[in-house]
Amino acid sequence: MRIMTANGPVTGRRRGAFIATLLGCSSALAVMATGLHAQQTEDEVVVLDPIVVEGQDNGSIVALQSNGAGRLETPFLDSAASVSVVTEAEIRARGAETVEDVLSYTAGVVTDQYGADDRFHYFKVRGFDPNTYRDGLPLGTPFGAIREEAYAYDRFEIVKGANSSSFGISDPGGVVNYQTKLPKSDRFGEVYSTVGSNDRVEAGFDIGDNLTRDDTLSYRLTGKLRDGESDYEQSRNDEKFLMGGLTWRPDDATSVNLVVDVLDRDGVPGSGGFPVGGDFDRSDFFGEPDFNYRGTDRTTATLIMNRDLGGGLSVGSTLRYSDTDSDFGYAYVSGGSGTIANRAYFTDDSHDHQLIGEAHLQYDTTLNGIDSRSLLGVEYSKSTEGQIYGFGAAPDIDWTNPVYTGAPDSVPVITDTLTRTRGRAIYGQQELTFADRYVLSLGLRHDWLDTRIEDRLAGTTSRDDISETTGRVGLTYKATDELSVYGSFAQSVVPAGTGLAPERGEQYELGVKYAPLSSRSIFSAAVYDLTKDNITRTDPVTNMAATIGKVRVRGLDLEAKTELTPNLTMTAAYSYVDSEIVENGTAGNEGNRLALIPEHSGSVWVNYRLDATPNLGQMTFGLGARYVGSYEYDDANTASTSGHVLLDAAYTYQVDDRTELSVNVSNLTDEKYSAYGGLYADFYNAGREVSATLRRNW
Structure with a gap:
């Protein structure tokens, strides 16, 4: 007889009989579930209640629970939403170094639409720019914000679909939540050093211990400390990052976490582009070496508190303050003819102070056989951001014989604003479980957002007040202890601009989830239909800005994460996205596809561990492939990139119990394509990068 838990068998080998489920959908998963039960009966398997360690992934690529569509920690099968979790184990297995690397093997997510451009993060979820969050508190959209340091986080949750009722203002495609590394109740640590392509030299550490005997x-x-370059000689990719945390546990029911981190980046915005239609080396540079910078200086302090009051009642709160300075300036290719490339200067200097916090009360109980979880919370935010944009013509350059002219004395300022924002919100969530099979989840939130924008060039001030309610409802049916189906409806809202109604979104979703008890694996399939309207466009009648735009996205997401055997793991994903511009004002384009969104995308990563022998240490081999189909560069659909496949690889050799040597290669075949372009310049994807890391753990 074998005893099983949700984490797989306590003893004995694990099975991998359900790989084919990856490309199946609801009916296929149901058939396989039936087959599994027959097999369990024959093998006399005794299935116990699932055992899940809350908030931990236990060194696994498979997360059996997450915050789902809200702030309530929810088992994978119970959540009426499509949620992907990238754990620390998966990040390590793939050697993911940036946020884009972390997310690039996730269903519904497309990354690197601007190629090797390093100004911001570039990824979309179900066709839209997602709002990002840190420990459940908003950071903003990735486009236009600073690049986060992925080493600061041990878990990334991607919640797909409209979700303003839980997290607040966001587009309907989804949200991404970064979970900060916190102190642990035991001694641990790692130090590492890395050398790699583009003259990269890096060292880092992650250590922790108890300061008191009673924990x-x-x-x-x-x-971490990094010195390096990008694909071209005139670039920089330097960084200093330091994060310190303290956790106080005065008793078993209370925890208080204080985390302070400092991020200092000295990089470049990217190559500045290449003349359209050419085939240039990535090392070619047509910007200005003396005017090519992207800097970030941010200090953040986060306080996270939780208290179990007993009797099913608990409270929690998170507070964050950040102070950010960032800038960039460069000369980019803006057109041209023959061998002459036109160029323009562009600058962006910003400073931002933000204070944001939330507090919530949770009550868990059972009423007449119905399990109930209720949550009520409030959120408050206040920020001040100053932003100055500069733009002006730059000297042309002959790309056959580049002659650099140096940095300009000044760049004309075209925008100088000071934006003050104050936000308040109240939200509630309710989860009811009937007969251990039906899970009803409800969410409701109301946001108040007051914005004041001072135009320091024009000497004018504009104000806008938003008061919006969003909701969400989901129903899950757990057909068996391994299989569930669900349906949900959710809303989203984002500001459109002063004097304009907010942009609104809504999504309908149906899905199926499968978590076999015979192995630590999860499989999911979801179909969805989402729309976003009230998009600001120029009204063809009044020739003024009006909320008349509308887009629609329908699609399918398939995802699998499985530990097939103790030595073999796999992640796989596929997405189909059918996007359409329904209304667009004077811009036209009705019936066209949304820009930068491929119709088809998919990925697979396989890790195989070869156990140690008397003569050789343990070795692990990893190989991944990412396919991104053709997508349009703009909403007018005038130019597009071709579909492409990128290969990644990883190798790790266990020198001893605590020391390992790893080699990682991204874009193994050095595939080159224009990730964005066709208008005034082409922007290539990053080339092949190889790194070797020596790591010591304890």
Whole structure:
């Protein structure tokens, strides 16, 4: 007889009989579930209640629970939403270094639409720019914000679909939540050093221990230092990062976490582009070496508190303050003819102060056989951001014989604004479980957002007040202990601009989830239909800005994460996206596809561990493939990129119990394509990068 838990068998080998489920959907999963039960009966398997360690992934690529569509921690099968979790184990297995690397093997997510451009993060979820969050508190959209340091986080949750009722203002495609590394209640640590392509030299550490004998006070210190370049000689890719955390546990029911981190980046915005239609080396550079910078200086302090009051009642709160300075300036290719490339200068200097916090009360109980979980919370935010844009013509350059002219004395300022924002919100969530099979989830939130924008060039001030309610409802049916189906409806809202109604979205979704008890694996399939309207466009009648735009996206997401055997793991994903511009004002384009969104995309990553022998240490081999289909560069659909396949690889050799040597290669075949372009310049994807890392753990 074998005993099983949700984490797989306690003893004995694990099975991998359900790989084919990856490309199946609802009916296929149901058939396989039936087959599994027959097999369990024959093998006399005794299935116990699932055992899940809350908030931990236990070194696995498979997360059996997440915050789902809200702030309630929810088992994978119970959540009426499509949620992908990238754990620390998966990040390590793939050697993912940037946020784009972390997300690039996730269903519904497309990354790197601007190629090697390093100004911001570039990824979309179900056709839209997602709002990003840190520990459940908003950071903003990735486009236009600073690049986060992925080493600061040990878990990434991607919640797909409209979700303003839980997290607040966001587009309907989804949200991404970064979970900060916190101190642990035992001693641990790692130090590493890396050398790699583009003259990269890097060192880092992540250590922690208890400061008291009774484990009431623990610390964690995380940092990295990097010196390097990008694909071209005139670039920089330097960084200093340091994060320190303290956790106080005065008793078993209370935890208080304080985390302070400093991020200092000295990089470049990207190559500045290449003349359209050419085939240039990535090392070619047509910008200005003396005017090519992207800097980030941010300090953040986060306080996370939780208290179990007993009797099913608990409280929690998160507070964050950040102070950010960022800038960039460069000369980019803006057109041209023959061998002459036109160029323009562009600058962006910003400073931002933000204070944001939330507090919530949760009550868990059972009423007449119905399990109930209720959550009520409030959120408050206040920020001040100053932003100055500069733009002006730059000297042309002959791309056959580049002659650099140096940095300009000044760049004309075209925008100088000071934006003050104050937000308040109240939200509630309710989850009811009937007969251990039906899970009803409800969410409701109301946001108040007051914005004041000072135009310091024009000497004018504009104001806007938003008061919006969003909701969400989902129903899950757990057909068996391994299989569930669900349906949901959710809304989203984002500001459109002063004097304009907010842009609104809504989504209908149906899905199926499968988590076999015979192995630690999860499989999911979801179909959805989402729309976003009230999009600001120029009204063809009044020739003024009006909320008349509308787009629609329908699609399918398939995803699998499985530990097939103790030595073999796999992640796989496929997405189909049918996007359409329904209304667009004077811009036209009705019936066209949304820009930068491929119709088809997919990925697979396989890790195989070869156990140690008397003569050789343990070795792990990883190989991945990412396919991104053709997509349009703009909503007018005038130019597009071709579909492409990128290969990634990883190798790790266990020198001893605590030391390992790893080699990672991204874009193994050095595939080159224009990730964005066709208008005034082409922007290529990043070339092949190889790195070797020596790591010591304890």
